Amino acid sequence: MGTEVVVLARFLLTGVALLLAFLAYVSWSRRKDVPEAATFAVLALSMAVYSFGYAGELAQTAVPAARFWLHIEYLALPWAGALWVMAACKHNGIKSRPLLLFLIPVITFVGHYTNVHNLFYTAPMTMVHRPPFWVLTVQRGPLSLLDNAYLMVAFCIGAWIYLSGLKHASSLVRRQSVVMVIGSFLPFVGYFTYLGGLSPWGLDITPVTLGVTCLVMYYGIFHCGIFNVSPLARNIIFNSMRDAVLVMDTYDRLLDFNHAALAMFPVLNQRNLGTPLLPMLNSAPLLAGAIIRGDDKAEIQIEYATVEHYLVRIWPLFSSSNPDSRQMGRAVVLANVTAQVQLREELRSRAETDALTGIANRRRFNQVLHIECTRFTRGHAPFSLLMIDLDYFKEVNDRYGHAAGDEVLRQVAQILLATLRSTDLVARYGGEEFAVLLTETRIQGAMVIAERIRAAVEERVISADGNEISLTLSIGVTSHTEEDAEAVEELLKRADEALYRAKAAGRNCVDAG
Incomplete structure (x- = not known):
């Protein structure tokens, strides 16, 4: 019976590793659609390596073999906290400092792989039999304590960032924010349970909680928010119209834009998503004014190398086709009417x-x-x-x-x-x-x-x-x-x-x- 439990645990961890690897691949393929997708993909891949390494560790009964798989785990584990905070920052439109975030992970990473020379990371390891598992136990050194503390703090910071995003979220992305907040607390709970000695047999349940977390986060990132609210805008307006289109929530925060809008306003980029739109329109104050007023048929001028004339249409986005449903945001469409204006002026000039x-x-x-x-x-x-x-x-x-x-x-x-x-x-x-x-x-x-x-x-x-x-x-x-x-x-x-x-x-x- 004990052997079957060990096999089942290894099977579960290997399945988690494969699932995380698959999520990493899918997320990376969609990195152009969502600002945090690339960071999330790297985080999921690192957790896949960690889970796979821990599955190998559970099968060992001797310290040298267990230490080998521990080295595989630590190829990924030190970076989890920094990647977690970066993904949260990107999701909420907060500028992060990668060099600062990865400073401690680099120190603990080097400390782990040079531990044999200085024992700064862990003291000598032993195998303890907690039927049916043989568990590798270590006496933690200063760098290991620093690593653990950093991961706990990083998980807390990530949860706090998602929680603050929920506080300020518009109705358009509230469901997405709720999902992200729920997912952000799981790794904190799992890691705290393990470090506190509360997990069954003293096993590290962090890979499992991180696997569940990544599933929840994937759902929140790719299946909530604006992708469910305005598929018509993305599939028809974005892909078929030459007019510039800007999609905002009810707080006038930028949610999406098409290539025509990017050509008009080069300041737009994926990192701007979730941040206020109006400060980005310094080059077009007349457009900003039309958005503030909600002017549905404003005709404005935007000066580049020449003066261009645009007709601004502002369309409300509702949660459903029912006109009584809740408004979730607005789509701003800018149609270039320079040729029409010039023709109108020419006709007026001819008439006079x-x-x-x-x-x-x-x-x-x-x-x-x-x-x-x-x-x-x-x-x-x-x-x-x-x-x-x-x-x-x-x-x-x-x-x-x-x-x-x-x-x-x-x-x-x-x-x-x-x-x-x-x-x-x-x-x-x-x-x-x-x-x-x-x-x-x-x-x-x-x-x-x-x-x-x-x-x-x-x-x-x-x-x-x-x-x-x-x-x-x-x-x-x-x-x-x-x-x-x-x-x-x-x-x-x-x-x-x-x-x-x-x-x-x-x-x-x-x-x-």
Whole structure:
């Protein structure tokens, strides 16, 4: 019966070792999906080596053979505490210090394998028969005590880190956090039971508890959290859309992102998962503002080498398809709409620009004129209006052709632009007629500017279609000042009447009305 118990114990430990090795392989293959997967894989592999070595130790009845398997165990055991803390830190988005964590394990590792020369780790070993097992017993030296203390402290720190993560966990990852907390206490209990001499036959039950722990942790890491909450987001949005996608919990902590988001924000990486998203968006304050406001259809600009325009859509993530279910987080989708914005601006520009001369058209002029009238009503800011007509322009078309006439119109428009201030607006009002809006200008100043325009055109010889053409302008001037409050139609009528009088007076002159 005793032999069967020993065989069963060895079989159990070997099975634990194989299971841990399998978990290590699977976890390593998924290291790109989860930040702590790689560390967990190394931890599971080290525990597999430890369990396998202890299974071999239990089969021995002599010290030399038991010491051989103990050496195999200690290839892995000293690193368990440091790996445990690193995995907990990565899971909770805490930056760890590997050099500091592995300092004591290195010392105890070297101490164990040089123990034969100095006995700093253990005193001479003996085999004690505790039927049905032969148990290797040692008198612990200072380095062995340091090793044991470090493992206990590391297990406690890991449990505390997982417990603190549960305290601050959002509803999206609460189940995952509960599982991790439960698993984190198992190795502490197992190791404490062994060191306290409370385990059956004085056997080290730590490999078994660590095996169970790794199973629980594997379930918590890979089968809880966001992988159950938003499979649609990962399978469809992440893999099919070119738009950038950011997945957050209800505390605005980053849970996932796709390649398009990484291209937009290189600061993102797997180590950021579980940490607040907004501080990572320093390069895109408009996006951060839209997320804070929960603006579902914000249109923002993000400046890289050029200014890009994005439509921000914020989608709530619920625990189920039921609209009354609990919200678990949000998905932020950024669609690049630069081409659409440019097309929209181009269409707007075409709608407000004269195709021949490139200056404002009549529609745009009337819009600005209405705005100026409103400003006058509110603040009595004076402005003036010029109506300009090319004298005898029909003769230019008849004599030189319409192509030459079009060139004359284009060059006259450029003369007007060169003569006026940047705050003034010049427009082609129709045919050979132009209109000018002079902001912050009273009638006296408007007359001076009108005369300047008239003289500039008169002095200019225009080259058009191989011809040298000279022409003149007639200009009607009116103003909107504090003494009157005419509507837009009244102002245009007064300017037209002044223009008519200028033409009646012989053309090539300025008249005010």
